[in-house]
């Protein structure tokens with residue numbers, strides 16, 4: 001089956017492309033490389049070539065807001081008699097901080113980009129989409145772990161764009177209920193890297209997220225990790241997140257495509273997390289122990305807009321998809337460190 005992966009050169013996208021190829025999917029990536037490097041997909045192909053397996057990805061460098069580019073792409077594969085059957089939609093901006101500073105950019109790329117994509121998909125009768133949503137849409141909640149029907153109350157522009165896209169997808173589904181198959185995957189905190197150490201997270205500039213920050217402190221690229229707050233109402237006073245290995249997340253997308261295939265029409269929201277909480281201090285401690293490294297830390301003020309605890313109730317995903325996360329926190333820390341050691345400058 002031919003699948004279009006928007007934003008496939010990025011962190012989660014590249015790992016998902018690898019998982020798709022492993023499962024025999026034919027894939028096309030569209031990416032503007034605004035937050036990624038072309039080397040990531042070259043590495044994906046290299047992983048197979050090392051085992052003498054020929055695998056190929058078609059790559060289109062372009063912006064999903066450019067309707068002409070998308071139209072041409074869908075037309076090309078239709079004319080080849082091998083049309084695009086489904087889309088995994090990663091392309092978008094993801095920094096909370098940047099979204100507060102530049103909300104119009106976020107609404108334009110994330111929301112307008114998604115509308116353009118849906119319009120072209122509809123034109124070419126491609127009506128299966130797996131969308132990268134986020135746990136950030138839940139905002140601050142007292143009901144933990146978070147079920148999919150928990151209150152949706154995002155506290156920043158990034159989260160609001162994700163909610164808007166989910167709503168647009170819902171309206172689209174209900175306008176032609178006999179047509180669309182839609183999954184909103186609400187990711188918790190993907191970290192780690194592929195076990196080869198050949199692909200991983202390669203942030204441009206100083207990382208905003210904790211895990212690449214930790215690996216760069218361990219490698220001596222950054223001096224120390226600032227822990228945002230020590231007075232949160234948790235057992236050690238630091239925030240709790242539900243970390244999931246990026247390869248488990250990647251495999252969750254394939255399970256979702258296979259799940260949607262069972263239906264004539266379907267819309268579903270699924271939390272992809274492990275259902276386990278880890279505090280910042282626990283994450284740092286595990287990373288230090290399993291990799292035998294030292295992470296210098298310092299406490300600083302709480303980060304504006306931070307939530308205390310985000311943990312997934314993943315029961316729905318476990319019951320719907322033939323999938324469960326297999327890799328634990330130790331594996332995430334080992335694989336993430338391997339990636340950092342082999343690629344001190346990421347893909348640069």
Ligand code: NAD
Nearest residue numbers: 007010011012032033034035036063064091092094132134
């Ligand atoms: P990423 O930035 O590494 O990947 C996104 C990719 O999209 C990049 O390769 C970027 O160049 C591309 N892109 C951005 N705008 C584009 C445009 N207009 N046209 C074409 N390509 C464009 O991010 P990621 O961590 O891989 O996240 C993928 C998706 O998952 C994003 O939508 C993000 O919001 C969502 N998500 C990520 C996390 C996380 O912690 N990483 C958590 C929840 C949700």
Ligand code: UDP
Nearest residue numbers: 208209210211213226227228239241280306
């Ligand atoms: N965090 C931290 N220092 C950093 C980056 C993050 O203490 O330099 C904390 C942050 O407060 C949060 C957790 O690590 O509690 C995860 O943050 P991240 O930005 O990776 O994910 P998100 O907050 O989006 O879930």
